[in-house]
Amino acid sequence: xxxxxxxxxxxxxxxxxxxxxATPASPATxxxxxxxxPQPAATAKPSEPAADGEDTPxxxxxxxxxxxxxxxxxxxxxxxxxxxxxxxxxxxxxGTGDTSGTGGSSGTGGDRTPAEGKADDAEAETGQPTPPALxxxxxxxxxxxxxxxxxxxxxxxxVPVYVAPSWFLVAALITWVFGGQLDRVLPDxxxxxxxxxxxxxxxxxxxxxxxxxxxxIAALRFKLPVRRIQLQFFGGVSEIEKExxxxxxxxxxxxxxxxxxxxxxxxxxxxxxxxxxxxxxxxLLAGLMISNLIVAIFNLLPGLPLDGGRMLRAVVWKIxxxxxxxxxxxxxxxxxxxxxxxxxxxxLTQSGALGSSAEDSVGMDTVTDALLAAILAAIIWxxxxxxxxxARLREHLPELRARTLTRRAVPVxxxxxxxxxxxxxxxxxxxxxxxxxAHGEPLSLVREAAIVGVPEHRRPWVAVSGLAQDLTxxxxxxxxxxxxxxxxxxxxxPATEYLVVEETGEIFGVLSxxxxxxxxxxxxxxxx
Numbered sequence: 001x002x003x004x005x006x007x008x009x010x011x012x013x014x015x016x017x018x019x020x021x022a023t024p025a026s027p028a029t030x031x032x033x034x035x036x037x038p039q040p041a042a043t044a045k046p047s048e049p050a051a052d053g054e055d056t057p058x059x060x061x062x063x064x065x066x067x068x069x070x071x072x073x074x075x076x077x078x079x080x081x082x083x084x085x086x087x088x089x090x091x092x093x094x095g096t097g098d099t100s101g102t103g104g105s106s107g108t109g110g111d112r113t114p115a116e117g118k119a120d121d122a123e124a125e126t127g128q129p130t131p132p133a134l135x136x137x138x139x140x141x142x143x144x145x146x147x148x149x150x151x152x153x154x155x156x157x158x159v160p161v162y163v164a165p166s167w168f169l170v171a172a173l174i175t176w177v178f179g180g181q182l183d184r185v186l187p188d189x190x191x192x193x194x195x196x197x198x199x200x201x202x203x204x205x206x207x208x209x210x211x212x213x214x215x216x217i218a219a220l221r222f223k224l225p226v227r228r229i230q231l232q233f234f235g236g237v238s239e240i241e242k243e244x245x246x247x248x249x250x251x252x253x254x255x256x257x258x259x260x261x262x263x264x265x266x267x268x269x270x271x272x273x274x275x276x277x278x279x280x281x282x283x284l285l286a287g288l289m290i291s292n293l294i295v296a297i298f299n300l301l302p303g304l305p306l307d308g309g310r311m312l313r314a315v316v317w318k319i320x321x322x323x324x325x326x327x328x329x330x331x332x333x334x335x336x337x338x339x340x341x342x343x344x345x346x347x348l349t350q351s352g353a354l355g356s357s358a359e360d361s362v363g364m365d366t367v368t369d370a371l372l373a374a375i376l377a378a379i380i381w382x383x384x385x386x387x388x389x390x391a392r393l394r395e396h397l398p399e400l401r402a403r404t405l406t407r408r409a410v411p412v413x414x415x416x417x418x419x420x421x422x423x424x425x426x427x428x429x430x431x432x433x434x435x436x437x438a439h440g441e442p443l444s445l446v447r448e449a450a451i452v453g454v455p456e457h458r459r460p461w462v463a464v465s466g467l468a469q470d471l472t473x474x475x476x477x478x479x480x481x482x483x484x485x486x487x488x489x490x491x492x493x494p495a496t497e498y499l500v501v502e503e504t505g506e507i508f509g510v511l512s513x514x515x516x517x518x519x520x521x522x523x524x525x526x527x528x
Contacts, residue, residue, distance in 0.1 A: 254310035303334030305383030334384030432510035444468035
């Protein structure tokens with residue numbers, strides 16, 4: 001089975017960042033004034049305080065589980081600077097509590113450190129504010145992301161292959177069931193039948209892996225990135241990160257898997273011919289032939305998330321010219337298929353149509369068949385729903401454009417006091433600060449959370465360079481990027497702000513990950 005992934009929902013940044021303007025030239029909230037109560041962003045998670053007033057770099061997430069079966073987790077939300085609640089270029093948060101052990105700002109509660117007590121005493125004696133201590137050292141690094149695909153088995157064609165923990169459960173189940181069948185066919189094996197059954201389970205999943213490799217090779221042939229292959233409870237999944245560009249490619253990408261399973265069934269049938277039927281090799285070859293035939297037929301059923309559903313989607317896409325129409329049709333057929341499996345599989349077993357008499361299909365076998373049908377139906381129904389949600393996401397992705405989401409920025413030199421920089425930004429109607437050198441070349445971006453962390457009465461003493469994050473190549477974003485291409489670039493370098501530049505290299509503004517999050521949530525809330 002092949003599933004296309006894609007760009008998931010952008011991760012929330014700090015919960016209470018200022019609202020982004022509709023266009024880059026929109027007027028800004030007064031950066032130098034104490035704002036009204038900040039508005040929380042939709043679906044954003046509460047920010048966690050970070051050490052030394054630095055923000056943990058944060059960006060759009062990797063694709064969610066709605067598009068793949070194993071999705072990566074999210075990193076923790078970004079933290080705020082000392083003495084702040086939430087980040088926002090346009091606001092202070094006077095009146096909020098401090099983080100543990102940090103100094104208080106004007107109107108804040110919390111304990112003071114000894115050094116801060118001395119600074120405040122000196123300020124009271126001289127009548128002059130004491131310059132605040134700026135955070136030192138590099139910002140904290142985001143911890144490496146832990147793989148969640150299971151046990152890594154190898155990287156054929158550069159694509160990692162994982163075995164999910166659920167595979168060991170189904171391998172044990174196959175060993176037990178097939179071992180019981182071998183006891184009737186080959187009674188002389190004794191306890192060794194379970195070793196033969198275990199070999200069959202491993203060989204069967206090797207066939208499933210070949211099925212998934214067919215999808216992977218086809219995807220790589222069409223220049224579609226494949227995140228991983230995962231063997232799990234009911235077969236396997238090839239997680240392809242992007243959709244095929246044409247319905248023809250979509251059809252062949254889905255069809256090659258069942259086609260290869262049919263070919264494997266034919267090979268096992270040919271291998272059976274010179275082998276005596278009542279032997280261990282004969283039984284194993286017959287079992288592998290039948291199992292691959294079942295895999296091919298099951299995956300050809302015309303409903304998402306099965307390969308046949310993707311083929312149906314491609315056909316409807318070709319006829320209507322609308323991929324969304326194909327997804328809707330194949331998803332609803334998949335849901336109907338799930339109901340049919342839930343009801344029909346136990347009825348077929350009871351009727352004896354699957355090879356056993358109705359008298360034998362009673363008791364524990366009836367419960368097992370019903371449980372198997374319920375699990376299969378749940379997998380198909382959930383996969384169909386996920387396909388619909390993923391299609392809706394892709395439909396709205398083009399609405400995310402770097403040019404329209406960018407905040408207007410003011411360039412300031414490294415030694416500019418924060419108060420002066422904020423005054424210039426407010427006069428220009430800007431909502432971001434870019435630190436530049438004497439030649440106007442951008443060096444770093446002033447962080448939202450860092451601005452909030454500096455009380456208003458100390459801002460004349462603080463240089464903007466002490467509140468900025470150095471620019472890396474990955475933090476420079478083209479103003480022409482949009483949709484999935486934009487999210488791919490932001491995911492490659494997680495950060496809270498990005499410098500947006502024109503094709504000529506000129507500064508266009510600053511893009512906040514929080515603004516991308518809010519725009520995504522707003523787009524997804526609109527009906528398709």
